[in-house]
Amino acid sequence: MIEFPTRDGVRFVKNVTVPMADGVQLALDLHVPCANDSTDWRDTPRPLLLEYIPYRKDDVQPYSGMQDYFARHGICTGVLNGTRRNSLRDPEPMIAGEVYELEFDLDATAWRFPQGHCIRLTVCSADFPNLWPTPYRGTNRLFRDAAHPSVLSLPLVSVRDGAKDGALPADEIDYGEGLEVSVYGLAPDEPVWQILRDVLGNRLGLQILRRQTDRISDMVEVTNASKLEAWASNDRPADCIANGHHHRRIVRDDGVYVIDSGCILRSTETAFHLTINLHITVNDLPHYQRRWGRTFERKLL
Numbered sequence: 506m507i508e509f510p511t512r513d514g515v516r517f518v519k520n521v522t523v524p525m526a527d528g529v530q531l532a533l534d535l536h537v538p539c540a541n542d543s544t545d546w547r548d549t550p551r552p553l554l555l556e557y558i559p560y561r562k563d564d565v566q567p568y569s570g571m572q573d574y575f576a577r578h579g580i581c582t583g584v585l586n587g588t589r590r591n592s593l594r595d596p597e598p599m600i601a602g603e604v605y606e607l608e609f610d611l612d613a614t615a616w617r618f619p620q621g622h623c624i625r626l627t628v629c630s631a632d633f634p635n636l637w638p639t640p641y642r643g644t645n646r647l648f649r650d651a652a653h654p655s656v657l658s659l660p661l662v663s664v665r666d667g668a669k670d671g672a673l674p675a676d677e678i679d680y681g682e683g684l685e686v687s688v689y690g691l692a693p694d695e696p697v698w699q700i701l702r703d704v705l706g707n708r709l710g711l712q713i714l715r716r717q718t719d720r721i722s723d724m725v726e727v728t729n730a731s732k733l734e735a736w737a738s739n740d741r742p743a744d745c746i747a748n749g750h751h752h753r754r755i756v757r758d759d760g761v762y763v764i765d766s767g768c769i770l771r772s773t774e775t776a777f778h779l780t781i782n783l784h785i786t787v788n789d790l791p792h793y794q795r796r797w798g799r800t801f802e803r804k805l806l
Contacts, residue, residue, distance in 0.1 A: 507519040507520055515536050515537065515538060516535075516536075516537040516538075517534070517535070517536055517537075518534065518535040518536075518537060519534050519535075520532065520534070520621055521533045521534065521535055522621075532621070532622070532623040579625075579627065580614060580616050581611045581612040581613075581614040581616075582611065582612055582632070583609035583610050583611040583612065584609070584632065584636065585607055585608070585609050585610075586805075586806070587599045587605065587607060588805035588806075589805075590605065590607055590608075596804060596805040597805075598805060604648060604653060606653075615662070624657070624659075626657050628645050628647060629645070630642070630643030630644075630645060631643075631742070633709060633711075633735075633737045633745075634698075634700075634709075634710075634711035634735050634737070637745060637772070637806070638737050638742045638743075638745050639742060639806070640742055640743035640772070640773075640774045640803065640806075641742060641743070641774075642742060696713045696714060696715040696731075697713070697714070698711060698712075698713055699711070699712040699713070699714075703736070706738070707738065707739045707740050708736050708737060708738050708739065709736070709737050709739065710734060710735060710736045710737075711733070711734065711735045711736075712732070712733070712734050713731075713732070713733040714731075714732050715729075715730070715731045715732075716728070716729070716730040716731075717729050717730075724757060724758045725755065725756070725757050726755075726756045727753065727754070727755050727756075728752075728753070728754040728756075729751070729752070729753050730751075730752040730753075731749070731750065731751045731752070732749070732750045733747070733748070733749045733750075734747070734748045734749075735747040735748075743772060743773055743774040744772070744773070745771070745772045746769070746770065746771045746772075747768075747769070747770045747771075748767070748768075748769050749767065749768045749769075750765070750766070750767045750768075751764075751765070751766045751767070752764075752765050753765075760787055760788045761787070761788055761789070762785070762786075762787055763785070763786045763787075763789075764783075764784075764785050765782075765783075765784045765785075766781070766782065766783050766784075767781070767782040768780070768781050768782075769781075772803065773803070774803070775802070775803050776800050776801060776802055776803050777800070777801040777803055777806075778798075778799075778800050779797075779798065779799050779800070779801070780796065780797070780798045781796065781797040781798075782795075782796050783795050783796075
């Protein structure tokens with residue numbers, strides 16, 4: 506347990522463990538109302554705000570901001586379409602009220618949890634914009650009784666000899682003079698994902714923009730520009746749409762070629778509707794144009 510000085514009438518107490526009746530230890534951070542910088546808060550009953558953020562990495566400074574990142578993103582994820590729990594080819598419906606045993610494979614990763622930290626497992630029915638939403642709202646219930654012993658299984662790797670105070674052994678980390686360790690960052694030409702919120706329509710959106718020009722030779726220059734927008738409704742999960750557009754402009758000594766293509770995918774409760782458009786011009790004159798459209802039945806997706 507770590508105590509911090511009172512700030513704005515609140516004492517912050519970190520890493521407090523509370524034993525529960527079933528033997529589970531809860532890790533809590535306490536925000537205790539205090540009129541001054543006294544430490545008598547332990548003996549005086551008072552209302553408390555309980556903050557449970559197990560992914561806090563900074564063990565000294567509260568309010569570092571790192572806990573917010575890991576609380577939103579997590580360390581690793583696992584995905585399973587419950588209707589494909591036994592077969593990817595032959596989906597089976599899930600009936601409300603029934604109990605099902607589901608097995609999720611987590612992404613391969615390695616993480617060192619400091620002593621006293623907790624592991625949080627979050628289960629949800631959607632992961633937009635990473636996954637296309639299911640057409641219906643879902644409610645999840647996890648069972649932890651003797652007949653349904655839910656479990657989180659994580660492999661453990663022993664600390665290697667030579668690793669002290671959280672440092673890696675010399676043969677695992679070796680940097681030349683002047684080099685520094687830095688976290689992963691976006692490459693100069695990597696597109697940025699923008700998350701958009703439509704307050705009036707109660708929708709969540711994603712927008713990705715990218716533009717790049719390459720000179721292939723002294724006589725050929727190629728410009729590529731792409732845009733993707735996807736929107737999902739919080740009120741109507743089946744109402745989801747993705748709209749992608751790609752523009753390519755090729756400049757050669759014999760002319761200018763422009764290829765515009767677009768793809769629209771829209772879903773309802775029962776189907777996916779796909780439209781693809783292609784338009785090509787040469788020296789600003791129409792050369793080729795076509796549209797494709799198709800509807801796919803939505804089978805337990």
